[in-house]
Amino acid sequence: MMDGWYGNGWGVGAWVAMAVLMLIFWGGVVTVVVLLVRRTHPGAAAAPRPPHLDAERILNERFARGEIDEQEFTARRTALRRQE
Template identity: 60%
Template sequence: MMWGWGGNIGIGGWIAMGLMMLLVWGGIATLVVLLLRGNHSGGRGLQGPPDDSERILNERFARGEIDETELAARRAALRRRQ
């Protein structure tokens, strides 16, 4: 007996091998995509989008909560911090 060498694995074996190959290649593709996405952060690292704080400032200015000089001062402070 040859212990599987040249033997017939049947349709179930072929289906299992095909599914395993899909899982392997899908995992590799997922890793590549995640690695490429991580490198396109624009040089900002893990800080997150800076426009969120500026958006809040703009909304407060639009509602009349702060005036133009305070808006400019806070915006300048945010940009110095980043």
């Protein structure tokens, strides 16, 4: 008799469904934010380069600057590639 205008209320099932939908909603919001951040910063999640590639890059730069001759360049590059 004193139930008010809303009847018997929602019941437990409706509250559980609302909680699950709330988790799905906020999970979607977090997923969208993460995807947007990854898209604007693509290099942030990239794996680091192997050390031998950095060494070969430095070797190429030294050869380009004329610090080493072709024979030394070839010998060192061969040695680097053997270590892979």
